[in-house]
Amino acid sequence: MEICRQKDELEISELDPFLAELLRQIPVSTKPEGTPTAEDRLFSPPAGTKEKEICAEWKLYVQPELRRLFRSATETVAADLEQLNGNEKPFANCTLRIPAKHADAWLNALNQARLVIVAKNNFTDGELCDHYRSPIGSRRDLSLFQVNFYGFLQEFILRELIGSQEKPCD
Amino acid sequence: MSWQPPWGRAGVAVSQATVRLSLAPNAAGPVVEEPAIGEETGSKEDVDLPWQVVVHNDPVNLMTYVTMVFQRVFGYPREKAERHMLEVHHKGHSILWSGVRERAELYVQQLHGYLLLATLEKVN
Numbered sequence: 001m002e003i004c005r006q007k008d009e010l011e012i013s014e015l016d017p018f019l020a021e022l023l024r025q026i027p028v029s030t031k032p033e034g035t036p037t038a039e040d041r042l043f044s045p046p047a048g049t050k051e052k053e054i055c056a057e058w059k060l061y062v063q064p065e066l067r068r069l070f071r072s073a074t075e076t077v078a079a080d081l082e083q084l085n086g087n088e089k090p091f092a093n094c095t096l097r098i099p100a101k102h103a104d105a106w107l108n109a110l111n112q113a114r115l116v117i118v119a120k121n122n123f124t125d126g127e128l129c130d131h132y133r134s135p136i137g138s139r140r141d142l143s144l145f146q147v148n149f150y151g152f153l154q155e156f157i158l159r160e161l162i163g164s165q166e167k168p169c170d
Numbered sequence: 171m172s173w174q175p176p177w178g179r180a181g182v183a184v185s186q187a188t189v190r191l192s193l194a195p196n197a198a199g200p201v202v203e204e205p206a207i208g209e210e211t212g213s214k215e216d217v218d219l220p221w222q223v224v225v226h227n228d229p230v231n232l233m234t235y236v237t238m239v240f241q242r243v244f245g246y247p248r249e250k251a252e253r254h255m256l257e258v259h260h261k262g263h264s265i266l267w268s269g270v271r272e273r274a275e276l277y278v279q280q281l282h283g284y285l286l287l288a289t290l291e292k293v294n
Contacts, residue, residue, distance in 0.1 A: 046278050047289050054275075054290070062279055069283055107235065111285045118230050125229050151232060158234045 003153075005160050010103070012153075013095040020084050020094055022149055027078040029113035029146070030070070038119035042070065042112060070112055076105035103157050110150045110157075117143050219292050222268035223277045226287040227258050239284045240266065243277060268293055 002013045015023070032038035043063055047054045080098055098106060118128070121143050127133075131148055133141055225236075233255055240251035244267060257264035266288075267277055274290040281288035 042285065044282065044287055045289070046275070046282065048291065051290075062282070065279075066282055108285070111231065111235070114230050115285060128229050147230075154232055154235060158232070158238060162234075162238065 003156055005100075006097075008100045010098040010100060010157065010160060011095060012098070014093050015084075015096060016093055017091050019149070020096075022146055023096065024081055024084055025146065026081065026109055026113050026150070027074050029117055030074050030109055032116050032119070035116070035120045037122070038116040041115050041119045043067075070108065073105040073108035074112065076102050077109040080106075098157075100160070103161055107154055107157055107161075110154045114147050114150050114154075117147050123147070220268050221271045221274040221290050222293050223266045223274050223281070224263050224289050224291055225254070225258050225266055225281065226289070227262045228287050231286060233259065235284075236286065239281065239286060243280045243284070 001015055001019055002011075004011055004013075012023075032042050043066060045055050046058045046062070049055075080096070080102060083096055084094055121140055123144060127144055128147070130144070133144055136142075225240075236255045236258065237248065237251045240246050240254055241248060244251075246254070254264045254266055267274065271290070278288045278290045
């Protein structure tokens with residue numbers, strides 16, 4: 001896999017079918033439904049349990065707004081990922097181009113997906129720091145690999161965002 | 171996000187005061203009536219106490235991401251944002267800002283939009 005910036009796009013090329021499938025999994029991975037711990041992590045309380053009024057009003061007024069924000073980011077990413085569905089040769093490597101203006105949506109959706117996967121699998125700190133674990137062993141190992149792969153993508157997007165702020169592009 | 175929660179106005183201390191000018195009989199000049207002060211909507215405690223925005227540690231969010239969020243939300247320079255990020259990482263939490271409740275609520279809302287674990291707390 002190659003990853004670089006091309007003018008106003010972030011280009012991920014030489015994507016093998018396995019990594020392409022992990023990317024396709026981003027939108028569905030952001031869904032916390034069925035796992036209360038994942039839902040609780042995406043919509044964490046704004047104050048301690050003593051502040052009942054603040055928490056109740058937050059649920060009523062702010063949470064719907066946050067849901068809209070998260071959904072919008074996921075939809076943007078899902079639309080970009082449509083590029084991966086048009087490959088004529090099913091097992092060929094492919095390329096994904098992400099418009100730079102979608103970088104924030106990608107950061108948000110990748111973060112949602114990572115948080116939900118970690119909450120669903122209840123990963124420990126030790127597991128999260130183990131970047132060299134094989135993805136082949138089990139479904140749990142694959143999920144951990146997914147978290148690390150999405151983290152790698154986030155790092156790349158952040159580096160490009162920060163880089164473009166600090167030194168203007170030609 | 172630019173939406174402001176309706177309850178964000180609850181802590182406003184000074185209510186609308188109205189001053190009317192009227193001409194009284196045999197008066198040489200205008201008489202100023204007593205201003206009518208409306209009732210406060212928040213409790214005195216809410217108004218007087220400052221609130222703080224606290225960000226808590228989370229093993230999932232990347233350090234570079236947290237630094238970028240602090241820069242964006244609070245407008246902190248990179249060095250200050252990194253100091254706070256490292257404090258969160260090593261001590262488990264960091265106080266990012268303190269002041270009036272309304273502003274603290276908006277900061278917490280923005281931080282939640284970036285999926286950070288943030289709370290607002292009364293300063294003891």
